[in-house]
Amino acid sequence: MRELTDWLTENPDPAAFPYPAVVDRFHRTGKHFVDNELLALLDQIRKVAATGAEPTAETLRCFLDVALDKWDERYDYQSYLALDMLPMPRGKSTDERRSELRQLHDRLHVHLIADALAFETAAESGATDLLPQQRPEPARVAKRYRLGVRAAAPALARLGRSAVVDHPDPPAAAAALHRWSVAEQSPTDRRDLLVSMLPVYLVHDEYLFIRMLQAYESTFAMLAVELRAAVEELEGGCPRPAADRLAYGRDLLNGAGPLFSLIATVQPDSFRTFRVYTEGASAIQSRSYKLMESLCRAPDESRVSSAAYRSVPEVRERVLAGQSTIEQAYHAISRDGRLGESDRHLLDTRMSEFANAVSQWRNTHYRIAVRMLGTRPGTGYTEGTPYLASARTIPVFTTTSEARRPQVNEFPQPQPAPHPAVREQFPLLKTCVYLNSNSTGAVPQAAEHVLTRYWETLRTWRDDAWDGWHDGLRKYTDGLAAFIGAPPGSVITDANLSTLLVRIASCFDYQSPRNRVVTTDLEFPTIPFIWNAFRRYGAELDTVSSGGPRFDEEELLRRIDERTLLVCVPHASYSSGATLDLERLVKHAHDVGALVIVDAFQTVGVMPLDVTALGVDFVLGGSHKWMCGVGTAFLYARPDLLPSLEPAATGWQAGNRAMTFQPSTGWAPDMRRLGGGTPFPLTSLVSQVGLDLLTGVGIDTIRAHSLACTERVITRAGEAGIPVVSPTDSHRRGGVVCLDVPDGEAVKRRLAERNMICSWRGYLRIGPHIYNTLDEIDEFMDTLTEVYREDRR
Numbered sequence: 191m192r193e194l195t196d197w198l199t200e201n202p203d204p205a206a207f208p209y210p211a212v213v214d215r216f217h218r219t220g221k222h223f224v225d226n227e228l229l230a231l232l233d234q235i236r237k238v239a240a241t242g243a244e245p246t247a248e249t250l251r252c253f254l255d256v257a258l259d260k261w262d263e264r265y266d267y268q269s270y271l272a273l274d275m276l277p278m279p280r281g282k283s284t285d286e287r288r289s290e291l292r293q294l295h296d297r298l299h300v301h302l303i304a305d306a307l308a309f310e311t312a313a314e315s316g317a318t319d320l321l322p323q324q325r326p327e328p329a330r331v332a333k334r335y336r337l338g339v340r341a342a343a344p345a346l347a348r349l350g351r352s353a354v355v356d357h358p359d360p361p362a363a364a365a366a367l368h369r370w371s372v373a374e375q376s377p378t379d380r381r382d383l384l385v386s387m388l389p390v391y392l393v394h395d396e397y398l399f400i401r402m403l404q405a406y407e408s409t410f411a412m413l414a415v416e417l418r419a420a421v422e423e424l425e426g427g428c429p430r431p432a433a434d435r436l437a438y439g440r441d442l443l444n445g446a447g448p449l450f451s452l453i454a455t456v457q458p459d460s461f462r463t464f465r466v467y468t469e470g471a472s473a474i475q476s477r478s479y480k481l482m483e484s485l486c487r488a489p490d491e492s493r494v495s496s497a498a499y500r501s502v503p504e505v506r507e508r509v510l511a512g513q514s515t516i517e518q519a520y521h522a523i524s525r526d527g528r529l530g531e532s533d534r535h536l537l538d539t540r541m542s543e544f545a546n547a548v549s550q551w552r553n554t555h556y557r558i559a560v561r562m563l564g565t566r567p568g569t570g571y572t573e574g575t576p577y578l579a580s581a582r583t584i585p586v587f588t589t590t591s592e593a594r595r596p597q598v599n600e601f602p603q604p605q606p607a608p609h610p611a612v613r614e615q616f617p618l619l620k621t622c623v624y625l626n627s628n629s630t631g632a633v634p635q636a637a638e639h640v641l642t643r644y645w646e647t648l649r650t651w652r653d654d655a656w657d658g659w660h661d662g663l664r665k666y667t668d669g670l671a672a673f674i675g676a677p678p679g680s681v682i683t684d685a686n687l688s689t690l691l692v693r694i695a696s697c698f699d700y701q702s703p704r705n706r707v708v709t710t711d712l713e714f715p716t717i718p719f720i721w722n723a724f725r726r727y728g729a730e731l732d733t734v735s736s737g738g739p740r741f742d743e744e745e746l747l748r749r750i751d752e753r754t755l756l757v758c759v760p761h762a763s764y765s766s767g768a769t770l771d772l773e774r775l776v777k778h779a780h781d782v783g784a785l786v787i788v789d790a791f792q793t794v795g796v797m798p799l800d801v802t803a804l805g806v807d808f809v810l811g812g813s814h815k816w817m818c819g820v821g822t823a824f825l826y827a828r829p830d831l832l833p834s835l836e837p838a839a840t841g842w843q844a845g846n847r848a849m850t851f852q853p854s855t856g857w858a859p860d861m862r863r864l865g866g867g868t869p870f871p872l873t874s875l876v877s878q879v880g881l882d883l884l885t886g887v888g889i890d891t892i893r894a895h896s897l898a899c900t901e902r903v904i905t906r907a908g909e910a911g912i913p914v915v916s917p918t919d920s921h922r923r924g925g926v927v928c929l930d931v932p933d934g935e936a937v938k939r940r941l942a943e944r945n946m947i948c949s950w951r952g953y954l955r956i957g958p959h960i961y962n963t964l965d966e967i968d969e970f971m972d973t974l975t976e977v978y979r980e981d982r983r
Contacts, residue, residue, distance in 0.1 A: 191215055194231060202239040204246040209253070209385055217320055220391035221260065222467040229261045253385050266501070267476060270468060271404050272386035278411040283419040295412040296345035297374065299405055304371035305383050306401035307338045307364040313394060321394045324460045334398065335360035336972065337452045342367055343909045344445035358979050390467040395460040402453050409446045410478035413439050417485040417516060424519035429533040436540035443547040444905050450554045451968050480505040486586050487517035493584065516541070517587055543920055545586035550898040552582045554964055612887060613961045622945035623966045628792065628926040628957030629949040631818045636879045644872055659871040666874040667824065669881050674809065675800030676826050682865050683824045683874055687791060687810050688716050690825040693864055694787060694808055695720065696838035698755060700728030706753045708732045712741060712763040717789060721758065739766035739915045739928065747778050754784040761793040762924030765951050767916040769924050776806050791815060796896050796925035796959065798889050801826055816925060816959060818884060819877025827864060841866035892960045896925045899958035899967055903927040906971035912978055915953050928953035937977055946973050
């Protein structure tokens with residue numbers, strides 16, 4: 191090519207190398223099909239003109255190595271993405287350099303996204319003929335504008351430039367983003383963007399694909415910098431700065447989530463077309479990801495010996511040389527007595543939150559890969575999607591589970607999402623995006639069979655049907671008991687929670703001075719209404735005001751004293767999703783001689799609850815929310831309390847001779863003494879289906895999935911400027927996220943008109959469950975953001 195030969199013969203100065211002309215030649219055919227004559231000329235230049243030590247020579251040498259990777263037969267992920275040509279965050283993040291490195295990452299992140307969107311605009315308008323094959327349809331391009339602006343928003347916010355994309359029209363916002371990016375770029379920045387785009391073929395979508403992977407690589411490079419600094423801070427006995435870096439890493443990774451939404455817009459046929467020519471350059475070879483992973487904890491021997499680590503020998507050598515990790519440093523300062531209890535709790539929380547963010551990334555990566563590839567073999571010398579499925583289970587940290595006994599309110603390490611077959615069991619999901627499980631959960635298809643059998647029983651009635659129904663009721667109550675960590679025979683059911691609470695309340699004499707019932711203003715209205723009714727029997731209701739959407743736990747504990755007979759509190763607030771530290775509360779109440787009733791209706795089925803480990807006295811819950819059942823409630827009572835409980839609100843089944851149909855002479859000796867009248871079996875039989883499904887999935891998996899989904903809601907709400915009422919700390923949040931949206935009830939109706947289902951109880955409540963996906967969360971939040979911005983105009 192003329193420009194290149196002229197440069198080589200007249201003035202082979204690396205600073206004057208004709209990068210645009212060379213890149214243009216690569217763009218005409220794709221890197222895989224560049225003619226050998228050009229490649230041979232570039233190889234000659236590398237040997238004679240790119241050997242100097244000056245920065246311009248080093249840049250030229252790096253570019254030629256990228257351009258000639260196939261010629262050299264060393265083509266890999268690093269060279270496919272031209273990562274050495276981009277200003278990735280590198281080096282030590284000292285206090286002096288921390289801000290500089292973070293801004294470097296954010297600027298690069300925005301430049302990459304803006305450039306990708308600019309290409310979409312140029313192609314759509316006909317302003318470029320670059321990568322002309324398989325152009326996307328206008329609707330797909332419009333979606334990319336919207337998602338791209340959202341993906342850039344967190345970095346813009348950190349740079350103090352949120353206003354750049356504050357435009358309701360996505361194409362206009364994307365154009366504004368690109369104008370700002372170009373104005374911010376130096377000549378070196380523009381050159382780096384140019385030379386780092388060398389697609390292998392001529393398919394349009396490869397441009398977006400490369401830019402999004404580069405953006406993720408910059409994120410992982412930044413995470414590696416932060417984690418290495420956190421290790422040093424831990425080793426220096428400074429856990430709080432290390433915890434701050436983990437929190438930054440958590441936010442960085444969660445904020446990068448929209449990049450996957452953009453990748454998901456790549457047309458599968460386009461991906462398969464250009465993937466043929468990537469020749470093993472798989473993301474499994476990501477150096478930055480492995481570095482990030484290996485800085486969290488030392489990988490197991492089998493992992494270090496795998497193809498994934500052998501493809502990144504530099505990282506593997508660091509691991510084999512005994513590189514320090516977060517986990518090792520954590521153990522070291524614990525052993526040395528340099529980690530106080532409050533610092534330990536903070537560090538444990540931040541490590542768990544970071545691990546959850548990594549797990550969410552892995553799961554989303556897996557789902558995107560399955561969408562693109564199905565079960566096809568991988569290109570990175572692995573099994574492809576089966577490899578990604580197995581990699582999701584690799585613990586990010588083991589420290590928080592090994593270093594201490596798990597606490598009752600502590601959420602588990604993230605587990606892989608359940609098989610898609612779980613989702614397929616809920617026909618409701620085919621009709622809408624259903625994020626209303628905190629109000630009424632979806633019911634599995636198998637419930638239809640139970641209803642059919644019930645009708646058949648009624649149609650051919652015989653009295654011995656009661657034998658089967660009683661067996662079914664026992665199976666359900668014992669299954670509930672196992673689900674909440676209670677012994678068999680310690681749970682009963684009835685029509686609703688109100689009935690069961692009244693039954694408990696009627697067991698006590700409210701005689702001064704121990705006649706006080708302490709509750710909170712964040713309880714569901716049922717609870718104070720019932721306790722106010724018991725004032726006529728001497729009960730003194732003490733309602734602790736929280737002054738906002740979160741519990742004032744210190745004031746609550748202060749009000750529980752020797753005058754307190756009963757403490758009646760929710761595990762989580764129905765209106766905000768905030769949770770209580772039950773372990774601390776139960777211990778304090780028992781220390782002053784009070785009994786504790788926990789309303790777990792808002793958490794059972796989405797949060798772990800071990801009533802035996804907790805030592806709680808009574809627990810109330812129900813099936814029609816997170817338990818995927820229908821209208822039935824349940825009551826657990828601590829077995830050793832039963833002999834002292836004689837409810838005034840009772841029924842014939844509580845007697846000691848109930849099933850003989852003779853007058854009872856006393857109370858049933860077991861949990862049946864808290865029973866009522868003739869039971870209605872249908873609701874329990876139907877609810878058994880949901881209980882079986884949730885038991886099979888496992889509450890730890892459910893909780894991890896719930897946290898991933900609610901984190902996505904919170905991240906998206908923050909990007910849209912929608913106030914979040916619920917706690918952002920995962921360990922203090924239940925399964926629902928509440929948003930403060932003006933005229934929320936009308937917003938809820940408008941969302942429902944678009945088949946986006948949630949609830950409103952003073953705040954807009956969004957309750958994803960095990961059957962929801964992150965893609966659904968994004969679809970819902972896209973719609974909500976549109977409605978929210980329409981209302982603000």
